[in-house]
Amino acid sequence: MAKTEHTEESLLFTRVNKATQALPISFEDWEQKAREVLPDGPFDYIAGGSGAEETLASNRTAFSKWAIVPRMLRDVSRRSLGIELFGQSWKTPVLLAPVGMQAIAHPEGELATARAAAAAGVPMVVSTVSAHSLEQIADTMGDAPRWFQLYWSNDREVCASMVKRAETAGYSAIVVTVDTVLLGWKRRDFRNGYSPLREGKGLANYISDPIFCSRLAEVNMENAVEEVLRNIYHPTLNWDDIDYLRQHTGLPILVKGILHPDDAKIAVERGVDGIIVSNHGGRQLDGAISTLDALPAIAEAVEGRIPVLLDSGVRTGADVVKALALGAAAVLIGRPFMYGLAVAGEQGVASVIDTLIQELDVSLALSGASSVEELNSRILVRV
Template sequence: MAGTEQKNESLLFTRVNKDTQALPISIEDWEQKARELLPAGPFDYIAGGSGAEETLVSNRAAFGKWAIVPRMLRDVSKRTLGIELFGQQLKTPVLLAPVGMQAIANEEGELATARAAAAAGVPMVVSTVSAHTLEQIAETMGDAPRWFQLYWSNDREVCASMVKRAEAAGYSAIVLTVDTIMLGWKRRDFRNGYSPLREGRGLANYVSDPVFCSRLSEVNTENAVEEVLRNIYHPTLNWDDIDYLRQHTKLPILVKGILHPDDAKLAVERGVDGIIVSNHGGRQLDGAISTLDALPAIAEVVDRRIPVLLDSGVRTGADVVKAIALGATAVLIGRPFMFGLAVAGEKGVASVLDTLINELDVSVALSGSNSVAELNRSILIRL
């Protein structure tokens, strides 16, 4: 990447220039600043996990169990971070994970995030429970890559309507989240008495959907919230539902929430187009395996037949290197960009992405690699 070293020096100068009010650099600093700015309810909803938050902690700790063993004297002057995913050329192996109800962090919510993602060339995965409609977000992003995340509804026709809308609005993949068959036990939210969904913060895609609205006697916030709550948790979800989804879209379908290699094997057998190894950022089952610990066995079973992505716990460029070396095609980040959104809106999201991408470039180079494709298990050691 020509000029990267000079850019890094320029970035450093800007950060230390006493005449410049610098934004945070580390995710820890972004989180602390967000904590200072947001009320307890929204902050804990974003930052917290389920139960005793053991999984939340283990997602980060798992990255510390692996160390990069750099290779030297390999001429890393001609680097690229680009990858190909479902026929699209992407600038980096980083995507924005689906995070719902982003207006609790910043009034512009997903629109601010969408502008920053589009400018950075980073695909945004838009949540079903977004504060703005999927069409509004698509319009904001223009031709930039974007995927649509689907929360299954017990009303299958609502699911079919949502994915058809996404396809029409230029989304290039459907991400079906499969680990939310019921709500995780979130102590922080109970303590704060806080539920943005009950406040109607994630209704935009529902109240703009003709099929969903046809189920309501009157389209208002109260009725819509109750209808969503009746349908969004679905313990009956099974592989046949994915077959139904396939009948209603031509887009690639990824399943998000896979942690067991047997489920990954089934996903391949059932014709799923991609897997996202995820424990919902530690927000669902507490005590669950960390995603990085789950990744190697899943990657081995899948054997490159379909892309395997990873989220939950990714914070630094070195984290991205480790995940890809262990078999991930790409990674997704969630809380980091949400902290950026809370602190500085679009500018905050852009800064978080810029820092992570530059840090990734440095990490790739210092590992002794010229491209993401060169990253493999040989550069890692288990501690």
């Protein structure tokens, strides 16, 4: 695993201070800057949750319910943030979550995000509803690590086609989102009358897919949008569909959206390779359990047989420490890098990533650990 170099206090201060002269440093500041540059529709689409946004809020308050009890007098001069997942070594336990239609935040969209992720060595999970095709994003990333997130289609052959394309383009895992059987009740979007999907912002992977295009009488935006809307919400989705997917790829398959420990047990039994504990960032079922509250029971149910990752609500290095201590193998961030993208494009995403990793390194050391592997629930107390 790659070792994180010890950073002297003066060097760290100089680096952070230089960055903050031009760009925000905290999540809250990034959000405020994004609010200033984005119209209501795109901003609320990114920032908002479903219903009364109780789940959106609980994803954050859940972290405040746990306090770190640091260990002292432990040599933390040499630290490692590295992890291994599915036979690959990564610099940090942080991934960029699959966020669709990133061009609503910045004209370069996923391409800017991809360049920043590749430069930082942080894996990017590319959304089915991206504004650029999965092949374009792969070309931008070169050999950098990336996964492909699949929104299930009621047309199974479209799913198989996209997964095969992802394999060919060098993606190393498939993430199946399972919590979007219907569209969440998003009041902000209703109020704004805003749907980037209906505006054709997330069509790139569809209109470049031969199977999907073969379903259209004529390949144009209007027909493509209607075909996507007919297929992207799938109330019949069940575990047999995951079995079908396994028949069409040899890549690791992760299911994203698991919150109940019984579903985690079934995932293991059905041969799923990994779980992402997620409530879609509070964008689907309002009133659902926060991901951090769901994590310990799921980790216990899985018993280390497959990796468990956590999505939704991660904002700081201390958040990452808490999630890893409660059983997550890695975490995903979404809104933080989207705000960075909105404010400063590739540079903004890079700054968000760099700040989070630096803060994680400091939080790890001050917790009394030299590597993320040392973190466990014994350094936490429920408050």
